[in-house]
Amino acid sequence: VSLIREGHADVLMKGIINTDNLLRAVLNKEHGILPKGNVLSHITVAQIPTYKKLLFFSDAAVIPRPTLEQFEAMLLYDLEVCRRMGIEAPRVALIHCTEKVNEKFPHTLDYVTLKERAAVGAYGNMYLDGPMDVKTACDAHSGEVKGISSPVVGHADLLIFPNIESGNTFYKTVSLFGDANMAGMLRGTTSPVVVPSRADSGNSKYYSLALACVAG
Numbered sequence: 001v002s003l004i005r006e007g008h009a010d011v012l013m014k015g016i017i018n019t020d021n022l023l024r025a026v027l028n029k030e031h032g033i034l035p036k037g038n039v040l041s042h043i044t045v046a047q048i049p050t051y052k053k054l055l056f057f058s059d060a061a062v063i064p065r066p067t068l069e070q071f072e073a074m075l076l077y078d079l080e081v082c083r084r085m086g087i088e089a090p091r092v093a094l095i096h097c098t099e100k101v102n103e104k105f106p107h108t109l110d111y112v113t114l115k116e117r118a119a120v121g122a123y124g125n126m127y128l129d130g131p132m133d134v135k136t137a138c139d140a141h142s143g144e145v146k147g148i149s150s151p152v153v154g155h156a157d158l159l160i161f162p163n164i165e166s167g168n169t170f171y172k173t174v175s176l177f178g179d180a181n182m183a184g185m186l187r188g189t190t191s192p193v194v195v196p197s198r199a200d201s202g203n204s205k206y207y208s209l210a211l212a213c214v215a216g
Helices: 019-026 068-084 106-119 134-138 140-146 164-176 202-215
Strands: 041-047 055-058 091-095 127-132 158-160 181-187
Touching: 041 068, 041 164, 055 068, 055 164, 068 091, 068 106, 068 158, 068 181, 068 202, 091 106, 091 134, 106 127, 127 134, 134 140, 164 181, 181 202
Parallel strands: 055 158, 091 127, 091 158
Antiparallel strands: 041 055, 041 181
């Protein structure tokens, strides 16, 4: 972290240590690398053999229960990464277990607000829809069966998960059972921070560094 602050390094990467130990230094108010007022979030990119393109998603590692402010920060970070990776108009799915807005699930109310802001151009050239489940977001047939018509349905580039449990479970599931190549990094810091799981493959760590260099 000191090397980053002093300008001697461009990317910080976690080794075989617990993430909490690294974040303690990253978030240190006097000597850390998260500017005051910034939201810290994590973005993952997955190359899944059964999906037609790269799939981006957040947050699998940092934010337990995103507030509206955190959802928006997460979305803006992720859109920037998508665009740096060549996706001019990202298609974003706001993930939930159903397509219904319900006050029992406060994040679905935040989704409504995000959609309203997107509709007036707050996030630039992009498509935003939800709530919807992952299958509907990534499988056009599922949308057809449910009678849902949207530029996002079946074609999602980016998934925004409602909490860390769902995002982390998705991360571990597609990497283990979906044989996906994974890359991920933190956003909000002055420089990209790569925080792979200690059990991640060598390829995953390599791709994460490449992502940080290209899109960080």
